[in-house]
Amino acid sequence: MTAELVRGQNHPLPQARLEVRVSACTPVVAGATLADAQGRVPGVEWVAHPGAPTLPGLEVSRQAAADHRLAFDLDALPESVHRVSVLLALPTGTGGPARFGGLAAPVATVTGIDGSGVAHYTMSGLDAESAVIALELYRRQGVWKVRAIGQGYAGGLSALLADQGLSEAEPLAGGINEAVVQGLARSIAPPPPRLPDGDRPRRTAAPAAPEGASGAVPPHQDPPGVPRQGSPYDAIGSPDPVPQPASGGPIDYVHPRRGGAAPPTPPPTAPATPPGQPAQPVAGDATGWSMEERLYNQVWGMFEDLARTAAAYRSAVDFADSRLERELDRTLADPRNRIGGQGDAAREAARSKHTGLVTQARASLDRDLTQLNAESDVVEPALPPAFAGWDSPVWHGYRAPTEIPMAVRLGDLHLPESDALRIPMLVRLPLQRGLWIDSGRSGSLDPLVDPDELRGLAMETAVVHAARLLAVYPPGEFAVQVIDPAGSGASALAPLVRSGVLIEPPAVGGAGVADVLTRLTQRVDLLQMAVRGGASDALPPGLDTAGCLLIVHDFPHGFDDRAVTRLRYLADEGPSVGLQLMMVADREDAAAYGPLLDPLWRSLLRLTPVPDDHLADPWVGHAWTYEPPRVPRGSQVLTQVLSRVAESRSAWDH
Incomplete structure (x- = not known):
């Protein structure tokens, strides 16, 4: 049974692996802070946000959205962490609403990993606030509980972070907003060189902002003394926005559902791959606590890779078409090209450029599709019955x-x-x-x-x-x-x-x-x-x-x-x-x-x-x-x- 919380009320958490689902009527930024026994956040490396979405034991969304699913594994949090605050903020500079008061009250729901409800909290009563601490997960005498907070801040995200004891609150808040506005949190860096053993590198930090950029998001670091860990599982929901890959090179397999450190049971590894060659695909080469979870995340990764490479191809073709149209219009607008062979030569040159651009885009698409087809060939036979087609031997x-x-x-x-x-x-x-x-x-x-x-x-x-x-x-x-x-x-x-x-x-x-x-x-x-x-005991036999x-x-x-x-x-x-x-x-x-x-x-x-x-x-x-x-x-x-x-x-x- 899901507990309906009011502000200040707490409720015990029955399990360590949880999700916090946030629903709002407008895109909001979701994040989390880790605090010590005194409730202080020691530094920016203790804050999970779209620019640095993963900390040991938790993972937050990578973009502003109306719905979020934040993943938590309380047993994986550092021992020095006693409180986890879930925060929401309205992004600035996007043309959206500037305060929660004119919107429907946002809702936060704590659920088990299987979707079973634990606690539900509606953040009513907000007015001029543009940032709010929704929930607090805290440890008391070895037992974790959740408390409905609903503390709003008219000063926005910077005021909220400053109230948590962060001296770098203002630049961090500015960097988070800039990442959301400019899409830095959704960008994917070009694929790094393949390791000699063919293992896929795993992303654990957001791409660093250019040097000298004002309000840049500080690079993500783990809290002092805490070993690097990935998210124990990926938050399931709407797939992250699929950006276009960098031109050239194979598909970048470092995407949201394939990031993070390896799970406790190592997935299969591919045989050694010669330097400069794409890594050989392996079934189960994704994060997860079990082979089923790794295969599930790998399938979603293939979906996202295909969406991204197709989007890049369509964008390149659209650019080539628009460029051809502009060049032909410019050629026709010049009176000198209306008589003689100059106009024909100009039109032929424009069409040749168009063909070259489309051919180059198609070659990149075909290369990526070849790699995805190779991955599909090894993943499909490894799928369990729930995931497999009816023609599978399983x-x-x-x-x-x-x-x-x-x-x-x-x-x-x-x-x-x-x-x-x-x-x-x-x-x-x-x-x-x-x-x-x-x-x-x-x-x-x-x-x-x-x-x-x-x-x-x-x-x-x-x-x-x-x-x-x-x-x-x-x-x-x-x-x-x-x-x-x-x-x-x-x-x-x-x-x-x-x-x-x-x-x-x-x-x-x-x-x-x-x-x-x-x-x-x-x-x-x-x-x-x-x-x-x-x-439930009173139900009819x-x-x-x-x-x-x-x-x-x-x-x-x-x-x-x-x-x-x-x-x-x-x-x-x-x-x-x-x-x-x-x-x-x-x-x-x-x-x-x-x-x-x-x-x-x-x-x-x-x-x-x-x-x-x-x-x-x-x-x-x-x-x-x-x-x-x-x-x-x-x-x-x-x-x-x-x-x-x-x-x-x-x-x-x-």
Whole structure:
């Protein structure tokens, strides 16, 4: 149960590895300071901020954003640290708001590494302040606690840091703001020379600002006497902005999810690489406490590398096009070039420059894609079942897991420049949003796809997703129910029905729909009351508290107004107690309800049964093409996996 804190209230922390999630209605800078037993911050090397985001035991965001996820490992903090203050500040010089008073109150939530809530604090009552200490994690008699602070500073970040005892508060605050405004915190230095043994160098400090720059962020240093450490794990959330790489050279593998020191269990190392050659890719070559976590971070790193190199290529081509256009306009504007061969020569020279620039950009892109393809070739076979494609050999030796994995694969992503390179689309578990399998033609890349065929593919895709979720959860911790009002999805649902993995047969007809929705609504009500009242022991005997996925086929056919209302209630309240929706529907079919269902669609993650470029990347503006998971034609892997899931559940029940 998540504790709702008021200013000054404290709450014990149940575990050492935590996240602090910050939500604001405008981009803010998030940071943290380490303090001694007297509450003093000895120096700038004890402050984590976008220019120096990593300190031993914690990692903060690398840019200003409306949402942050700060990672903490309290056991990894130096023994001299007794307090950790989480601070927020409005960036200056960006044209944004200058005080918190005119904005919605920012919110800070402490969660476990699995996303379970610990404490929640809304920083209300702020007025002229532009910086605030949100929370304080402190050690008392060997036990860590969190306290809601909410102390604001009208003098901004410099006043906040000065109040913590920093003599260099003003230049540090100026450097942080300058880094945010100019994007220094998001820049990535050119790749350093490869070491003789081929190991990838790891970044532990932000790039130093040019000498003489006013208000430069001081170079990051560890507190005196503390050995250099990386973040024990990477904060998971929206990927960091993807900058363009420096021209020339291979992809810079030193990116946010591959930085920091090596984890306690060293990842595999590549064989020795000749000097000047790109490092040989190795599966698991990323930070993390386990191979699963390292592979997860490595996949995200590949996603970011591909986004960056594609952005660099597109930017170079755009520059070449604009330069060609300017030179041709200048040539036409000169009367001397309108007669004779001077104009033709000038135009030919401009086109030759354009071709050279585009060719150079394409060569850099191809070099980076070659390296990423090589990495994909070694990473894909090493992925565990939750991350692997259905054609992976790991499914042939599938056994029911004993723990919930970090994430699950819901398909693949690629860009037009890299059609052969597929990046696994990994989504964290437990799912924070329901899924909408779009059976309409609005987003299909192939306008000639038959509507009836699309509907059938959508239901088959939903079954594949449901099978994957059932397979990656331990027995008894996840279940699937189906609503199929007209029975039109019987053929696609056959693998789930025949294997016996469903709680009960698919509900059909208006009475069946009403019965399932009524029971699930009552279940959600009871679980919510138990959670909020801390009375889980009072739940009725036999009430299933495991996670549940409700597949709704062909919505809104077979749904009356009452059923629609209950479905919306389940979509809003179900995720808090482990119930998620998977809608298989065409949004246009629900147009008769008007804007009533718009919040429902927006709350779901839209996936398609055919390749579609609807997934937008807000950082670099890419439209990623999503490809749904496919079971190889003629393969029995899905049937075999579902049979083993059913056997494992039967053994667990007995």
